[in-house]
Amino acid sequence: MMRQVQALLFDLDGTLVDSAPDMAVAVDRMLVDVGLAAAGEDRVRGWVGNGARRLVMRALTGRVDGEPPEADVDHALALFLRYYEERLSVRSRLYPGTRSGLDRLRADGYGLACVTNKPERLARQLLSDLGLDDLLPVVVGGDTLTVRKPDPAPLHHAMAALAVPAEQTLMVGDSRADVEAGRNAGTGVVCVPYGYSQGEDVNALAPDVVVASIEELHGFLRGAA
Template sequence: MDLSKTRTVLFDLDGTLVDSAPDLTVAVNRMLAERGAEGVTLEQVHGWVGNGTRKLVARALTGRDDGEPPAAELDEALARFLELYSERLFVDSRAYPGAVEGVQALAAAGLHLAVVTNKPRALAAPVIEALGLAEAVPVVVGGDCCAARKPDPAPLLGALEALAMPRAGSLMVGDSAIDVATARAAGIPVVCVPYGYRRGVALADLGADATVERLTELPPLLRVAA
């Protein structure tokens, strides 16, 4: 697929720009400990990320991917998790190799950039700032910014509206089947990275239009000057 006409790039956050699982795991385990529950592993959290914080907490409380604890219990646990996570959003989290450099290169080339994540915006925006990308990425759409979250196309379309850019010439960059499904629903192409939180789905099975090993490979793929 020829992506040389791309003028707008919409990035997923967790698993694409940053490995946030270490700090998520700390917050999850502090919340569970306060409730007298057994902690979870980093590997488990890696497999649970991608559907928003409410789903992450539900999985942590039940130990199951499809776990559905009582609503009152989940609401209470989620509120405490968000308090604990907000205290350390970027302590052990790290940008993936080439992620910051790739985003900065696209911004320097004049492309319009946004982050679209299922994480609440109040938690996502400080991570973008910690990465040093607040200027390069002026629009951050969180999971609480629209009536629906990914894989519904509304967040992507909301980001395009905020950037005042059309669907034509836009591109989604992510790491998971959720990102691919979101891009397809929005009618835009999608590029995936081989790392992140694919939740057991093989890279070849994601159905992306292209893959890059690192985000520094995006400028040449899009044929823009880095």
């Protein structure tokens, strides 16, 4: 698999960008608005990873599998998105090795895309704010299609845009949703250990490879070529 790789699909939050600090501020403002106590960044980090709606559901209930009433979620989600858009990249930062790794992968001719459960508009703005939009022109967000990861459709959509088949593609992420999406789509799967995995050890998810950074991923692919 690794010798045939032509394209890489990257998750965004927790893989390329540590975005939890800004999301936490928006979550806490939302919680206060709906009459609940602020959660704080540490708790919010444990809730990130399955899209904005699921993040809000977890915040409202304090549980990873929380299921509050839909009307409450709709109201809180609108508040969260408004607050989050106001400070999308104030404290969010690229993980070490992200920019250099993407630069080297692009220079080596790999097709690169971002496949995230974040709303596409916000994902594109965050990538632009952090200077990655030139490296990741193909962006598939959580609302680009009617389904999102771990459904394989977003990955297939990105692969079609890159004109690369699944057997020549790697999904690179930090969580179960990324691993399952890659398996469902028929791609190889690479994980980073530092992101938002809701407490799961990514090694236990059985990806093909775990790398410490995107820069290390580039080195690994060079060694496998």
